[in-house]
Amino acid sequence: METQLKRRHLLVGLGTSGLVAASGCTDSLELVNDSNDEETDERMCVEDYRVLDAELEERSVVYPDSDDPFLGFDLEVEPNPVAAHRNFTVTLTxxxxxxxxxxxxxxxxxxxxVDGEWRPTVGVAxxxxxxxxxTTHEPGDETAWEIDVSVSEPVLGTYEFCTMPTxxxxxxxxxxxxxxxxxDPLALATEFEIIEPEDDDEESR
Structure with missing residues (x-):
C-alpha cells in the first residue's frame, strides 16, 4: 500500500511575554510575572490568547516505544537536535x-x-x-506539521508561542x-533538544 503524507504548515508566532513558571501537564498552572516576580493568574500569551494547558490536564502522556498502551502511532521531530530559532517538523505515523x-x-x-516539569510553551485563542x-489514518500514513518559529508577527494560525523557545x-x-x-484520555509524546546555532548558521540568518 502506498504511504500517504499529509503535510500541514503551522505558523507559530513568537509572543513577547515570557512563561516563567508552570506545573506539569496534569496539574494547574502557576505563573510568575518576570517583571516583578509576583505570582499572577494572568496568562502570559498575547491578548485574547491563552496557554495550552487545560486540554492536556486529564491526559496521560505515553511515548512511541510504550507497549502499554500501544497506540499504533510513532511520533518524531526532525531535525533533532533543532538549532534555536529554526523551523522543525513533527511527524505522526x-x-x-x-x-x-x-x-x-x-x-x-x-x-x-524546566526543573523536572514539563511546561507549556504555546497558546491558542x-x-x-x-x-x-x-480522520482515518491507513497503515503507513504520515501527517507532518511544519512548526515555523521564524515569523515575527505575534499571532499566526491556530497557535502562538507564549514563551520564546530557547x-x-x-x-x-x-x-x-x-x-x-x-x-483513559491519552497523548503521545516524543522528546527533542533545542541547541545554540552553529556560528556559520547564525551568520546566515
Missing amino acids: NVSGHDLETYADDRIAIQHA DDHEWSDRT PGDYRAVFWGFPHGPDS
Whole structure:
C-alpha cells in the first residue's frame, strides 16, 4: 500500500511575554510575572490568547516505544537536535497494521522541561473550539506539521508561542486521540533538544 503524507504548515508566532513558571501537564498552572516576580493568574500569551494547558490536564502522556498502551502511532521531530530559532517538523505515523482514527484538527503541543516539569510553551485563542470531526489514518500514513518559529508577527494560525523557545530539552505532544467515557484520555509524546546555532548558521540568518 502506498504511504500517504499529509503535510500541514503551522505558523507559530513568537509572543513577547515570557512563561516563567508552570506545573506539569496534569496539574494547574502557576505563573510568575518576570517583571516583578509576583505570582499572577494572568496568562502570559498575547491578548485574547491563552496557554495550552487545560486540554492536556486529564491526559496521560505515553511515548512511541510504550507497549502499554500501544497506540499504533510513532511520533518524531526532525531535525533533532533543532538549532534555536529554526523551523522543525513533527511527524505522526501509523505504524500499526490497521486503520486508526484521530481528531482532524491540529492537536499539537510543545512543552519545555524546566526543573523536572514539563511546561507549556504555546497558546491558542481564548475562543478557539476544537472539532469533533475525525480522520482515518491507513497503515503507513504520515501527517507532518511544519512548526515555523521564524515569523515575527505575534499571532499566526491556530497557535502562538507564549514563551520564546530557547536551548533546552523539549517534547512534542500529540493529543488528538478520541476516547470513550470508559477509557483513559491519552497523548503521545516524543522528546527533542533545542541547541545554540552553529556560528556559520547564525551568520546566515
